[in-house]
Amino acid sequence: MYHRIWSVVNVLLIIGSIIYIWLFRPHDNTLIVISQFLAQIAMILFIFNVNMYFIFLIIRKTNKREVKIRLATFSRYFMKWHIKISISSTILIVGHVLINLVKIGPVIGYENIKMLMGYTSFVFLLVTLFAGYLRHKKATGFRKKFHRITAMIFTVLFLIHMLAPI
Template sequence: MPHKLWIAVNSILIVFSFIYIWFFRPHDSNLVIIAQFLAQMAMILFLVNINMYFIFLVIRKSSVRQIKIRLAKFSRAMMKWHIKIAITATTIIIGHAVINLYEIAPVIGFGAPKLVSGYLAISILLLTLSAGYLRHKKSSGFRRKFHLTTAMVFVLVFLIHMFIPI
């Protein structure tokens, strides 16, 4: 049951962000529209990666053997893509940031709350990537927890950034 709730929350977040970005934050600039599209794509990729934690959580907590087996096979396949997804999403989000620094920042100011939250989100993302790299090189309980913690903080900051009005 909890995994169905998590799938619903993810789906609602994607749909809500789509509606928010395209209907409540429209722009005339083609570059800003591209930046919005890049942000949407990166968000989906980041959600795919962060959901790996919840898949592992369901594997640990579930008492149904078939669910554990199915999710273990799925997670084994997905972990092969985890780093590639993270690098792709980071590249996409850097494109989003560059466009917004070029188009939006001169208009609203480089110290606007929307941009400051973006700076913070990218900083935490870089910390998460560094923690993931260290975990990939040599896994330990501390490195696993640190990577997980920074990833969760990143998602929180990125959600705050997404919904701060310009």
């Protein structure tokens, strides 16, 4: 039941962000459109990665053996891509950041709430990557929890950044 709700929330988030970014935040400047595209792709990839937590949660909580087996098989395959997706998403976000610092920052001001939330999101992205690196090197309980918490905080911050008005 919960996995269906979570799936619907994910789909609505992706579709909602596409509608919001491309219909309510259109731009004439090619670089800004590229920046929006980079952010959109990175967001989808980050959401895909954050979903690993919920997949593992369902594996732990469900009583249905077939669901556990199917999700465990998927997660075993997917975890091979988790780090690659994170690094790729971060590269896309760096492009987004650089373009916006040059094109949007001077126009709206570097202290605008959208920019401030962007800085904060980027810092938490770096902390999350560092926590993931530590977890990858040695998966202690503290490191797993630290990575999970920073990833969730980052997710909330980038959603606030995405929805913050200019």
